[in-house]
Amino acid sequence: MQKISIDPITRLEGHGRIDIFLDEEGNVANAYLVIPELRGFEKFAEGRPVEELPRITPRICGVCPEAHHMASAKACDAVYHVEVPSTGKKLRELLYSAFYVADHTVHFYILAAPDFVLGPDAPPAERNILGLIHRVGLEIGSKVISSRGKAMDIVGMLGGKTIHPVGAIPGGVSKAINEEERAQIEAIGHELVEFGQFNLQLFHDVVLANKTYLDMILSDTFTTPMYYMGLVDENNKVNFYDGLVRVVDPEGNEFVKYAPEEYLDVIAERVEPWTYLKFPYLKKVGWKGFVTGKDSGVYQATPLSRLNAADGMATPRAQEAYEGFYETMGGKPVHGTLATHWARLIELLYAAERLVELATDPEITDPHVRNIPTEMPDEGVGIVEAPRGTLTHHYTTDEKGIVQKCNLIVGTTNNYAPISISVKKAAQALIKKGQVISEGILNRVEMAFRSYDPCFGCATHTLPGQMPLEVVIWDAEGNEVQRISQNL
Amino acid sequence: MRPATLVLGLGNPILTDDGVGIHVVRAVAARCRRDGVTFAEASVGGLRLLDVIAGYERVIMVDAMQTGEGQPGDIYRLHPNELRASLHSGSTHDLSLPGALALGRGMGMTLPNDEAIVIVAVEVEDVLTFGETCTPTVAAAIPRAVEAVLAKLETGEQ
Numbered sequence A: 001m002q003k004i005s006i007d008p009i010t011r012l013e014g015h016g017r018i019d020i021f022l023d024e025e026g027n028v029a030n031a032y033l034v035i036p037e038l039r040g041f042e043k044f045a046e047g048r049p050v051e052e053l054p055r056i057t058p059r060i061c062g063v064c065p066e067a068h069h070m071a072s073a074k075a076c077d078a079v080y081h082v083e084v085p086s087t088g089k090k091l092r093e094l095l096y097s098a099f100y101v102a103d104h105t106v107h108f109y110i111l112a113a114p115d116f117v118l119g120p121d122a123p124p125a126e127r128n129i130l131g132l133i134h135r136v137g138l139e140i141g142s143k144v145i146s147s148r149g150k151a152m153d154i155v156g157m158l159g160g161k162t163i164h165p166v167g168a169i170p171g172g173v174s175k176a177i178n179e180e181e182r183a184q185i186e187a188i189g190h191e192l193v194e195f196g197q198f199n200l201q202l203f204h205d206v207v208l209a210n211k212t213y214l215d216m217i218l219s220d221t222f223t224t225p226m227y228y229m230g231l232v233d234e235n236n237k238v239n240f241y242d243g244l245v246r247v248v249d250p251e252g253n254e255f256v257k258y259a260p261e262e263y264l265d266v267i268a269e270r271v272e273p274w275t276y277l278k279f280p281y282l283k284k285v286g287w288k289g290f291v292t293g294k295d296s297g298v299y300q301a302t303p304l305s306r307l308n309a310a311d312g313m314a315t316p317r318a319q320e321a322y323e324g325f326y327e328t329m330g331g332k333p334v335h336g337t338l339a340t341h342w343a344r345l346i347e348l349l350y351a352a353e354r355l356v357e358l359a360t361d362p363e364i365t366d367p368h369v370r371n372i373p374t375e376m377p378d379e380g381v382g383i384v385e386a387p388r389g390t391l392t393h394h395y396t397t398d399e400k401g402i403v404q405k406c407n408l409i410v411g412t413t414n415n416y417a418p419i420s421i422s423v424k425k426a427a428q429a430l431i432k433k434g435q436v437i438s439e440g441i442l443n444r445v446e447m448a449f450r451s452y453d454p455c456f457g458c459a460t461h462t463l464p465g466q467m468p469l470e471v472v473i474w475d476a477e478g479n480e481v482q483r484i485s486q487n488l
Numbered sequence B: 001m002r003p004a005t006l007v008l009g010l011g012n013p014i015l016t017d018d019g020v021g022i023h024v025v026r027a028v029a030a031r032c033r034r035d036g037v038t039f040a041e042a043s044v045g046g047l048r049l050l051d052v053i054a055g056y057e058r059v060i061m062v063d064a065m066q067t068g069e070g071q072p073g074d075i076y077r078l079h080p081n082e083l084r085a086s087l088h089s090g091s092t093h094d095l096s097l098p099g100a101l102a103l104g105r106g107m108g109m110t111l112p113n114d115e116a117i118v119i120v121a122v123e124v125e126d127v128l129t130f131g132e133t134c135t136p137t138v139a140a141a142i143p144r145a146v147e148a149v150l151a152k153l154e155t156g157e158q
Helices: A041-045 A050-060 A065-079 A086-117 A127-136 A138-159 A179-208 A211-220 A260-266 A303-309 A314-331 A337-359 A411-430 A437-451 B016-031 B047-053 B080-086 B096-106 B136-155
Strands: A001-008 A019-022 A028-034 A225-230 A244-248 A254-258 A268-272 A279-283 A380-387 A389-397 A403-411 A471-473 A480-486 B003-010 B035-044 B058-065 B073-077 B119-122
Touching: A001 A303, A001 B119, A028 A254, A028 A411, A028 B058, A041 A050, A041 A403, A041 A480, A050 A086, A050 A225, A050 A403, A065 A086, A065 A138, A065 A260, A065 A380, A065 A389, A086 A127, A086 A138, A086 A337, A086 A411, A127 A138, A127 A303, A127 B096, A138 A179, A138 B047, A138 B096, A179 A211, A179 A314, A179 B136, A211 A337, A225 A389, A254 A260, A260 A389, A260 B047, A268 A337, A279 A437, A279 B035, A303 A337, A314 A337, A337 A437, A337 B035, A411 A437, A437 B096, B003 B016, B003 B096, B003 B136, B016 B035, B016 B058, B016 B119, B035 B047, B035 B119, B047 B096, B058 B136, B080 B096
Parallel strands: B003 B035, B003 B058, B058 B119
Antiparallel strands: A001 A019, A001 A471, A019 A028, A225 A244, A244 A254, A268 A279, A380 A389, A389 A403, A471 A480, B073 B119
16 A cells, blocks of 8 residues: 655644555545644643633643633633623623634634635745735735734733733633723724625635635535534524534534533544544444444534534624525535635624624623632533634542543544545545646645644644655555655 | 843743743743843744734744754754745744744834844753653753853843
8 A cells, every 4th residue: 555644734733644545556545634642631730729720721722722711711610610790701702702803814814815815736835824915915914914913902901911811710700891991892893893894705706706716615525524513502603602512413403402511421532543632423423433424423613513503693794694605505504624714704703793792792891700619619511612613621620629630622623533534535536546646736635624724733833843744655565656845 | 112122932831841942031031130121931823923022122032942853952043034944834823933924024013133033942852741841851951041041131142
């Protein structure tokens, strides 16, 4: 069997590798995602006061510290059996909405858009944010950077610090906001709503108006029907901060809706001998291997899955975009992996609209933002939607609140199996017997992967941070027959 | 423009050797008596890093590094333009340091030029295991890295 390695995957935090195995005929037999996983967080957490975890867990990930901060604070609320006051909840969600705008902006413009604006076959040296700005103009570049920056200013204002927020504590948040701050947030919020609409218009103009791209998004190469997971509010609308986790089957019917503390009844984790990673799956459907469909317990947790798992968006402009999305994509649920980019932009608009809603809520400047915990701590689960998928924190403590046990299912973990499946399917369609494997073909394989916005290395960002991308093709005897390198 | 110099420890203090930059900067902060020097630490890269360094005239970053060729504990001094090879790879979730700097400058952000950004980096061994202390060889290099940063601060040398 021949082996092609893409090492590391470009534009992925951490050091990943895709191994593509060819059969004797030169077709793709299999594809695996190989990731060196961070080790030992659960043990690291044991023996620490549980209230420290909302400050420690953001360190796990340099990409989405806010998500860990929120999931951890919610798990602590549950451990202490304390109800967060209404304004405390709203301030947390306000911060989280601003974070979503910033994070989705970065993913779309830095990771996704270069493939579409410059084209999947553009030279890698141009297929990046700088090439993108060169193409679309400095004005748009400035709008992107400034909108992201303003969203992060809100995160800093509410979280205490722009990076590694400390604002959420068991029972609420550490500080209220005054009218001046509220007005500032509202003003930024209106700008971000406008930015959210601008992004969707750009997506229509650049991606959807281009038949080649639309065909690629709708193509079988990038289509993987499976179960879809997402947090929903009481009306089954998408929510990032709170609610119940809803899972729909590949036909779009509700399979289960569960509260955070019930997650172990729904999710189990599969261990494979070739990787440290565990593969979560739906317990009641069962693990049937790396296959899709209704009989396979594989589910995904992404912007696309959140839209599929919900009945709509809770804000008007995002709802309009949601309806347009399903109309263009041919109904619900959508199975096209690359449509995740579109779903992400709809979520961005929702986050901006929600931000304005919260900033104009009469309660938002109420000084009562925390209830001091008084109950005996024991056990609790907190769930939020991280931009990269449903994030679960589960802590068990002794009666003094010292952590005895800690279990995390991080956003991307949900998607390990779907990513492997999507990459294999794309590789099988794109790499054929006797064909010269170009950088553009491999980039298309990676596009299947990149749409999940995967994040494996978490806060590891050791310099230089990247290694050259190399593809080595070996014949059946183990001799090197072709080597493709980029960024060398 | 924010005042003078930022000494920035980069890395993750709970990921064994990944936190070496932060340990070094904490030690430098305890010894430095100069005015106009700000100390900070961050576990992020890319655009988030720009938020931290924008406005300073000069930045000394201390970070972990894996060249794949050096020995754990080796210390390097370099400027962002010497990381140029990573500009186009964009291999992280966000942007590489030179990529982020180029983008920020292109967008009119006030950022120090490449010559005014010094990177003191320590070759590391283990960045995948959670832990608050470095491996012995890397820990032994911390005093040398501290001296290297102090020397740069004292002389104003870039």
